Amino acid sequence: MPLKIYNSLTRTKEIFEPLNKGYVGMYVCGPTVSGESHLGHARPYITFDVVYRYLKHLGYQVRYVRNITDAGHFEEEGRVAEDKISTKAILEKLEPMELVQKYTNLFHWAMKQFNNIEPNIEPTATGHIVEQIGMIEKIIADGYAYVVNGSVYFDVNKYNEDFSKKGLPYGILSGRNLEEQLDTTRDLDNQHEKRNKADFALWKNAPPEHIMRWQSPWGEGFPGWHIECSAMATKYLGTQFDIHGGGMDLQFPHHECEIAQSTVCNHTAPVRYWMHNNMITINGRKMGKSYNNVIKLTELFTGSHPLLEKAYHPMTIRFFILQSHYRSTLDFGNEALQASEKAFKRLWEAYENLQKISIDNIEAADVELDKKINKQIAEFTEFIEDDFSTAKVLANMFEIVPVINAIKNKQLAQNTLSKNTIALMQQQFTLFIEEIFGLKFQEDNNEKLSDILQLLVDIRKEAKAKKDFVTSDKIRNELAQLGVLLKDEKDGTVSWSFI
RNA sequence: GGUCCUGUGGCCGAGUGGCUAGGCAGAGCUCUGCAAAAGCUUCUACACCAGUUCGAAUCUGGUCGGGACCUCCA
CATH class of the missing domain: 1.10.730.10 (Isoleucyl-tRNA Synthetase; Domain 1)
Known part of the structure; x- marks a missing residue:
């Protein structure tokens, strides 16, 4: 029985065949550590933990890469061009990296609570600025990006024209076509920098108040959001790899942009199987x-x-x-x-x-x-x-x-x-x-507690033998109040569990 | 406005043509000093309308409702 995976790219269930026999490369979009993780975040990491566990069970050697986005992306692209992380850092009076560390630790703690296995590599965006710049330079050299006022934008139109011929139009993953988008994209200020509304930033010039900034061939600035995943996935999994996972809300534009960037850079579509988990809703x-x-x-x-x-x-x-x-x-x-x-x-x-x-x-x-x-x-x-x-x-x-x-x-x-x-x-x-499934039932396996409970069970047993039900019920009821449930088993023994 | 998804019993949720999904909650019974636990039995369902078909929750068309994406987002 072969493993079948629903591939968002083809919208069908496909038999899973890894690129290299016996090995699987898997990339999952990780958290932006500018704040605390919420219930919604639990879904992808648990979902892909099960995927990882199952692939390993099948005997594959899996390299599971999940990034930490610690460089922040734009609050409102083109308008204020502010780094999300540094803005909040000022409010909390923390160094940006201090904030990033705090939420990264909290994220790791939560992952452990869920019994998720750690990925093999957990690269950070800030740790891969060099690779991102390298990738952007390649894209510019190939003519698919242009520089304006210290920022670099990806030329979506040109990409779409050239790669449509190769069966890789922009929008292939999310099933939308560029022409329709052009009509419907919202007007943004600062739009004049871009040749086209659909173009997205690869590198952004940093205004003076921007704390997180790096040197680049185009001046001081910071990377666009989409490029980090492309750069890190390429570095650790190669120009083409097996599985890319993430939430459905990332399909467009994030994953679409990843495909475009990587395809230009590496001359091949990056991912074989795109997997997207759905959302957790609250009141729908x-x-x-x-x-x-x-x-x-x-x-x-x-x-x-x-x-x-x-x-x-x-x-x-x-x-x-x-x-x-x-x-x-x-x-x-x-x-x-x-x-x-x-x-x-x-x-x-x-x-x-x-x-x-x-x-x-x-x-x-x-x-x-x-x-x-x-x-x-x-x-x-x-x-x-x-x-x-x-x-x-x-x-x-x-x-x-x-x-x-x-x-x-x-x-x-x-x-x-x-x-x-x-x-x-x-x-x-x-x-x-x-x-x-990675499930485990966590009980307080405290030996002293067990001994004490056993003592209470024994006293209750003696009381029952004397038909002193007042005492036996008192023990049972009060333990129940404390969260310990006693169960009289069929064979006369008594077991307990914590409620 | 564009693209796409979705509407299942009190709640959550599987399910793409004919077979009991499952869990929780509810009811009855067995066991038990009583209870709990456990076992057995059981009620409530496929938004609406039309069509295809021997047969539809499942396919098609329409109506109404909910949602996602198009902007940061798991």
């Missing part, structure tokens, strides 16, 4: 600064936001995201998150129960059920290979959960399933839940 509206509806990750984890009924654990968010398809919008809501929280807990407990099942029977007592479960397990792979349908894998898992619990609680005969089936379940659940 995209979460974003401009809509003033963001829930920061720190607020989410602590519950400190008016829209939140409670704090949500990072794993709840991860599970919530995996329960939908990455190309669909996902609507935030307390009810939805609490559903995910409970569902994940239930799945995890069943998973733990599964690992404890130990049986010897070669033959399944219930052949039909045994067969059905084998089919559902086989579908895990089928679904994930179908453009990463994590939601369907989880649905299948939940079909199997009752069977696991029933065997564990002896509501089903111990020999219901065959030894091989149980072994396969144990192996595949571990593979998908932990390795591919």
Whole structure:
């Protein structure tokens, strides 16, 4: 069964074949560290973490590159041409790089909370000014960019004319054509610098008050946003690489510009498979600064936001995201998150129960059920290979959960399933839940706490034996108040979990 | 205005022609000192109208609604 990926470029699901056998190059647009990450940002990084994990599981040697945009882009291109990062830095009375460091650290912390594996290379825009300048020089030399007042602009019209003949028109990714755009692009002041409204900045002349600035052949300035990804992707993944990921909102103009720049520079279209995740919405509206509806990750984890009924654990968010398809919008809501929280807990407990099942029977007592479960397990792979349908894998898992619990609680005969089936379940659940989905249930595994709880459980047991239900209920109820749930198992033992 | 996506039961959300998606919530039952947990059973659905078809949530056309991008954006 080959892996199929929906390619935004062709708008079809394609069988994934890497450029070089056994190796995969993957680039994902990282955060702009001028502020705190919010819930919306969680989506691409979790989505592509699963992609990365799965490719590695398939045995590929993957180089995963995810940039940090620390040079800022324009607030309003052509009008004020201010660097977003330095503007805010003045307000906060911080050095620009201090601000960048602060939010980079916070971002890394959040990624860790989500159990995302770090990329292999995490290049910064400011660390690759030289490469960006080099790329811009090449584009100018080839005649696809021009210099005006210390700024450099990409000549979209010329590019479109020449490369349309080669089947690479400007707009190929986002499915729009240049002529229509020219009519609809908004009027900007400072427009006279550009030959064409659709042209975009490769390098921007820095006004005196601009703090972040670098020397260049065109004077002091700073790079345009789009060029950083092209420069860093080329440097670390080559002139052509396998997968480029990012949010759908980056498709135009960011990714479109990347294609144009890289194609001019490297004489080849840069990316084989473009993958775009959809947005997280709140009341049906995209979460974003401009809509003033963001829930920061720190607020989410602590519950400190008016829209939140409670704090949500990072794993709840991860599970919530995996329960939908990455190309669909996902609507935030307390009810939805609490559903995910409970569902994940239930799945995890069943998973733990599964690992404890130990049986010897070669033959399944219930052949039909045994067969059905084998089919559902086989579908895990089928679904994930179908453009990463994590939601369907989880649905299948939940079909199997009752069977696991029933065997564990002896509501089903111990020999219901065959030894091989149980072994396969144990192996595949571990593979998908932990390795591919990157889920883990974080409990306070404090030994002292466990001993104390065990003591309370023992006291309660003695009280129950004496039919002193007042005492036994007191222990159970008050522990519940403290967030510890006691469960009387069928075999007489008592287990607990943290709510 | 242009390009594109979307409308599924109380909530979230799979699903592209015929098969129970799944989770949470609700109802009933079993187990239990009681409860919880667990298991079993169960209710609520495909925006609207027309068409194609033996058959449509799924395809086509239209109507209405929501959204994204066209400007920084995950």
